[in-house]
Amino acid sequence: MKLFRTLLLAAAATLLSSCATQKQTFSYMPKFPSSRTAAFEPVGDPIRQISSRIKRLDTYGPYFVVISAAQRGENSLHLYDRDSGHLVLEAIPWGDAFGEVESNFTYSLDPGSGLLEYSDFRTGKTLSVQLDSLADMGTAAIRERPYGKTGPDLTIAPTRFGRLVSVEDFSEDRRPAIILTGRKGRERARTEGYHFLSGDSEKSRSNFTGSCKVSPDGHRFAIVYRLGGIMEIYSIRPHKLKLKHIYSFIESPDSLYSTYIDSYDKDDIFGFGDIYASDNRIYSVFDGEINRLIYMEESMLGDPQQYPAFPNIAVFDWKGAPQELIRTGTRIEQIHVDERQQRIYALYYDDNGDMRIGTLNLEP
DSSP states (O other): HHHHHHHHHHHHHHHHOOOOHHHHOOOOOOSSSSSEEEOOOOOOOOOOOSOOOOEEEETTTTEEEEEEETTOEEEEEEEETTOOEEEEEEOOOOOOOOTTTTTSSSSETTTTTTTEEEEETTTTTEEEEHHHHHHHHGGGOOEEEOOOOOOOOOOEETTTEEEEESSSOTTTTTTOEEEETTTEEEEEEEEESSSSSSTTHHHHHHHHOOEEEETTSSSSSEESSBBBBBBEEEEEEEEEEEEEEEESSSSGGGGGSSSSSSSSTTTTTBOEEEEEEEOOOEEEEEEESSSSSHHHHHHHHHHHHGGGGSOOEEEEEETTOOOEEEEEESSSEEEETTTTTTTEEEEOOOSSOEEEEEEEOOOO
């Protein structure tokens, strides 16, 4: 019994030591073995309907699905025809009436079933609608039910073992968390804080703006961060979210030490933007070169389109190893990848500063 207890204590000490090391360390991965230049082919005319920040680009059936963080007088859901790029319909405006939402950044879309759901803590309701039914029936297809919480759960995606949600202030120490929840919303597993920082209790997830995507098989997810060029890769189990890999793709990620998103270290470099995950690859909008402070100065004094940030698409495997860097020469907002059709779709800005939906070949 004494030997068993000794071995158990030794194993626990080893585990705690490895977790502490993992908390503060990451590997630097500097180069992509393959690089090419490619230009987007526009689909349809410039997008005029959306003035707010785009939150998601997806495809479902014959549609491009664009979700934006709508403001007063705007719609948050926009469907475009995939062949022509023409606007098919808009819906889900800002507001508190039926079929409207105020907290329209807390949403999830199942690309298989076309079910779109908003969890609106401000109006206290959950709104859901199937996209085909919305196109056929209009607002009559919308369903609402009570939300039942006082704070926002930022839905990331369904997984094989439940739903991932991002939570900001779930406890007194204000440590951000990603939580795996079951069908009834009960917590099954969580990962909290930042694994690349120590003493991060005062840093909210919004300070390190990131994007997260789950693989289609529902067994893995990846998070990329705008500051520091950081990527984290997790596995998903029924009751565990395990950090498998953590990397920085900027040699000296000093922007990690900027306390707030609006403060600028002289060495701050733009990192990652949007992310898309397939079962085999991770695709992300990436910069890795432009100094944030210089970009702000150029944007205010000149034409930011001549100095585009986030112009690249970086491709990785699920171990985080770089595979390819695609240089487009224009600012990219959101991406969606169709590996079956070998196409990358994007919301991007053209040379005139107009937002467009564009496409390019996945293979050269």
